[in-house]
Amino acid sequence: xxxxxxxxxxxxxxxxxxxxxGLDKVTGxxxxxxxxxxxxxxxxxxxxxxxxxxxxxxxxxSRAEAMPGVKAVVTGDDFADLxxxxxxxxxxxxxxxxxxxxxxxxxxAAVAAVTASQAAAAAAAVEVEYEPLPxxxxxxxxxxxxxxxxxxxxxxxxxxxxxxxxxASVNEFGRGDVEAGFEAADIILEREFRxxxxxxxxxxxxxxxxxxxxxxxxxxxxxxxxxxxxxxKTAAALGWSTDRIKVIPAEIGGGFGGKTTIYxxxxxxxxxxxxxxxxxxxxxxxxxxxxxxxxxxxxxxAKIGATNDGEITTLQSTMYFDNGSxxxxxxxxxxxxxxxYKLPNLQLHAIGTVSNTARSAAYRAPSAPQAxxxxxxxxxxxxxxxxxxxxxIRLQNAVVEGDATAMGAPHPKIGFVETLEAIKNSEHxxxxxxxxxxxxxxTGFWFNIGEQSSAxxxxxxxxxxxxITGSPDIGGSRASMALMAAEELGLAVDRITPIIADTESVxxxxxxxxxxATFATGMAVVNACRELIGQLKQRAATIKNVDVEQVEWVDGxxxxxxxxxxxxxxxxxxxxxxxxxxxxxxxxNAAGAGPSFAVHVADVVVDEETGETxxxxxxxxxxxxxxxxPSYVEGQIQGGSVQGIGWALNEEYIYDSDGVMENASFxxxxxxxxxxxxxxxAIIVEVPNxxxxxxxxxVGETGIVPPIPTLANAIAAATxxxxxxxxxxxxxxxAAISGNAGS
Amino acid sequence: xxxxxxxxxxxxxxxxxxxxxVQGDTVGELIQELExxxxxxxxxxxDGASVAINGELIPNGIFEKVDExxxxxxxxxxxxx
Numbered sequence: 001x002x003x004x005x006x007x008x009x010x011x012x013x014x015x016x017x018x019x020x021x022g023l024d025k026v027t028g029x030x031x032x033x034x035x036x037x038x039x040x041x042x043x044x045x046x047x048x049x050x051x052x053x054x055x056x057x058x059x060x061x062s063r064a065e066a067m068p069g070v071k072a073v074v075t076g077d078d079f080a081d082l083x084x085x086x087x088x089x090x091x092x093x094x095x096x097x098x099x100x101x102x103x104x105x106x107x108x109a110a111v112a113a114v115t116a117s118q119a120a121a122a123a124a125a126v127e128v129e130y131e132p133l134p135x136x137x138x139x140x141x142x143x144x145x146x147x148x149x150x151x152x153x154x155x156x157x158x159x160x161x162x163x164x165x166x167x168a169s170v171n172e173f174g175r176g177d178v179e180a181g182f183e184a185a186d187i188i189l190e191r192e193f194r195x196x197x198x199x200x201x202x203x204x205x206x207x208x209x210x211x212x213x214x215x216x217x218x219x220x221x222x223x224x225x226x227x228x229x230x231x232x233k234t235a236a237a238l239g240w241s242t243d244r245i246k247v248i249p250a251e252i253g254g255g256f257g258g259k260t261t262i263y264x265x266x267x268x269x270x271x272x273x274x275x276x277x278x279x280x281x282x283x284x285x286x287x288x289x290x291x292x293x294x295x296x297x298x299x300x301x302a303k304i305g306a307t308n309d310g311e312i313t314t315l316q317s318t319m320y321f322d323n324g325s326x327x328x329x330x331x332x333x334x335x336x337x338x339x340x341y342k343l344p345n346l347q348l349h350a351i352g353t354v355s356n357t358a359r360s361a362a363y364r365a366p367s368a369p370q371a372x373x374x375x376x377x378x379x380x381x382x383x384x385x386x387x388x389x390x391x392x393i394r395l396q397n398a399v400v401e402g403d404a405t406a407m408g409a410p411h412p413k414i415g416f417v418e419t420l421e422a423i424k425n426s427e428h429x430x431x432x433x434x435x436x437x438x439x440x441x442x443t444g445f446w447f448n449i450g451e452q453s454s455a456x457x458x459x460x461x462x463x464x465x466x467x468i469t470g471s472p473d474i475g476g477s478r479a480s481m482a483l484m485a486a487e488e489l490g491l492a493v494d495r496i497t498p499i500i501a502d503t504e505s506v507x508x509x510x511x512x513x514x515x516x517a518t519f520a521t522g523m524a525v526v527n528a529c530r531e532l533i534g535q536l537k538q539r540a541a542t543i544k545n546v547d548v549e550q551v552e553w554v555d556g557x558x559x560x561x562x563x564x565x566x567x568x569x570x571x572x573x574x575x576x577x578x579x580x581x582x583x584x585x586x587x588x589n590a591a592g593a594g595p596s597f598a599v600h601v602a603d604v605v606v607d608e609e610t611g612e613t614x615x616x617x618x619x620x621x622x623x624x625x626x627x628x629x630p631s632y633v634e635g636q637i638q639g640g641s642v643q644g645i646g647w648a649l650n651e652e653y654i655y656d657s658d659g660v661m662e663n664a665s666f667x668x669x670x671x672x673x674x675x676x677x678x679x680x681x682a683i684i685v686e687v688p689n690x691x692x693x694x695x696x697x698x699v700g701e702t703g704i705v706p707p708i709p710t711l712a713n714a715i716a717a718a719t720x721x722x723x724x725x726x727x728x729x730x731x732x733x734x735a736a737i738s739g740n741a742g743s
Numbered sequence: 744x745x746x747x748x749x750x751x752x753x754x755x756x757x758x759x760x761x762x763x764x765v766q767g768d769t770v771g772e773l774i775q776e777l778e779x780x781x782x783x784x785x786x787x788x789x790d791g792a793s794v795a796i797n798g799e800l801i802p803n804g805i806f807e808k809v810d811e812x813x814x815x816x817x818x819x820x821x822x823x824x
Binding site for chain 1: 751752801816818824
């Protein structure tokens with residue numbers, strides 16, 4: 001449902017047509033990377049480190065190479081020797097170890113053979129001599145005095161330091177005087193929060209097929225969030241120029257940030273080059289969990305002060321984020337996401353650490369959920385101590401346009417207040433809390449980004465249109481592109497075919513990340529359509545023998561006073577007589593991505609004998625700016641909520657003392673399934689983004705931010721126990737209720 | 744000329760100065776001037792930061808025009824998931 005009145009109304013935008021790719025996806029016809037098979041294709045398999053940290057003394061591939069069906073073997077020596085300052089150095093070393101294995105599961109060699117079983121057998125026959133090294137497995141171990149160095153190539157970002165360190169990045173920022181803020185406070189709360197690594201949990205494991213030709217060029221079919229990035233990252237890892245690589249996007253079975261980087265493609269290309277045959281690699285679920293990027297574990301201390309009337313006077317926090325085996329920006333991003341409240345006095349220390357665990361990767365609003373767990377829990381506790389409504393205290397302190405973000409820059413037009421009010425006015429929030437249950441509220445923020453996108457729109461001879469972009473469709477973006485094109489051109493949406501083209505068939509387009517596809521690629525589509533309308537008007541003027549200034553474009557037709565309108569099919573039918581095919585291309589580097597806020601409310605009951613939490617009711621409101629296709633906006637809100645619920649209640653990487661993940665399967669890594677959940681009621685708030693022609697704000701990420709504090713606050717209301725570590729799984733919650741741990 | 748706001752990790756170059764008046768007609772010229780005044784700072788602003796101009800995040804905005812009323816914030820690079 002949509003609650004905020006968007007003053008603009010459209011003919012197609014805001015409707016709910018069946019997505020263009022829907023039938024193929026529900027009938028199994030859509031082709032994902034693992035569905036592709038080529039004549040003469042080999043199968044690839046990896047050799048992975050059994051140690052969390054070890055020096056690679058030697059690798060002997062001779063026995064593997066002599067095995068039946070084996071056509072190629074590669075090791076780190078076959079890859080480009082990048083300088084550690086190269087922006088893709090960590091990615092390249094992560095997909096094939098050089099000198100040291102940095103975590104359990106780190107790839108040290110790969111083989112290609114005729115069958116998958118032959119490849120697996122040959123991988124097992126590769127003889128690697130390791131010298132085990134001391135491993136760093138946690139944040140506390142990483143920052144301990146005299147800790148062993150987890151990754152000798154790591155240098156601390158932003159520090160200027162040149163020595164190896166377990167600190168990935170160190171930042172400090174803020175404003176005002178936090179000590180004065182605490183002095184002005186009537187109430188001060190301080191807690192330490194812990195979260196563990198969790199995985200994005202996409203259904204489709206990483207997969208690709210690579211075919212390297214005799215001309216030295218490679219074609220890659222891959223599932224990713226951005227095939228241009230697959231091209232550039234593969235080129236960097238191999239030391240190739242990008243013109244040697246063509247990437248054809250397969251359908252993607254979920255990414256959530258985890259497919260913004262690559263693990264397979266350069267390996268498959270090298271194996272294909274050596275074997276002179278196509279090579280297909282498909283990860284197992286165990287490999288996905290063990291060796292592809294989880295979201296970082298965290299340790300966050302936060303201290304907040306407020307007056308008795310609910311005005312927050314100050315916030316001080318130190319945030320440690322574990323990046324896994326390489327450096328990254330996760331801590332900085334987490335601190336930057338503290339942007340929802342007017343905080344006159346703010347001090348944030350953001351410290352990234354390095355450990356001998358799998359290299360972390362982006363996960364939907366990266367780092368914001370962990371930070372929100374801390375801040376939103378403390379605000380809820382402030383409300384409780386001050387006997388205030390938890391939404392009222394947030395409304396009292398909520399940022400509006402012009403208020404400072406954590407980094408100091410002012411917010412553009414935003415809809416946080418409207419989103420809070422949507423929940424405050426919801427039927428759920430105004431209903432009685434069920435007997436024995438607790439109700440919790442939490443909020444979330446995400447920046448959203450713009451970046452580079454391209455689009456081409458072709459009008460066909462019968463007046464239908466093809467919209468060509470380079471953004472993989474990970475959440476219904478084909479439909480949103482078609483809807484915006486329909487609105488611009490005045491064509492019915494089912495007469496528009498949205499296509500995702502390969503790297504040689506459409507202009508460069510950045511990764512589908514930062515909730516940017518509908519915003520930025522959508523703007524490119526709109527711009528291309530507007531260019532096309534100019535051409536249509538010119539063609540109509542030619543046909544009617546009038547000046548183009550006399551032609552107006554109204555509801556899909558060229559209108560000339562005193563004459564019958566010319567429709568698109570009528571104009572395209574005469575294209576060959578008026579100058580040839582009608583086509584337009586637009587590209588941009590989009591600025592002005594509108595931040596999005598979300599507010600969630602949940603009712604839960606906790607079984608005090610088992611520690612199990614049952615969610616009775618869950619409602620999520622989010623500002624979408626303008627919902628181009630409301631069903632898919634609701635889907636994003638619901639999907640983010642469910643992933644956040646899993647993160648809050650069950651999911652965790654469990655490592656043994658040697659750094660081996662003990663629960664690397666979906667049987668043991670417990671993600672929520674439908675039977676665990678109530679209906680997630682989605683409320684779309686529309687506060688249009690003035691920087692987009694239709695007011696779009698990205699919606700893909702913010703929904704994952706509020707669930708952790710929402711559920712922690714609901715559990716506190718139900719049990720009286722403040723959970724400060726995740727997951728709030730039955731054994732942990734039971735221990736906390738019993739007074740033994742966790743709160 | 745524009746008003747430039749720096750983050751804490753930039754301030755080790757400026758002796759702790761957070762807000763500076765900097766000569767230049769574009770963001771790129773501001774960075775050049777900051778590099779001239781504080782050697783070593785320029786690369787951090789070019790490669791290690793995004794720029795927000797009057798509240799709007801601009802990707803790769805070195806050619807963006809600025810004037811005396813412009814507030815420029817160099818902030819950490821933001822991507823997403």
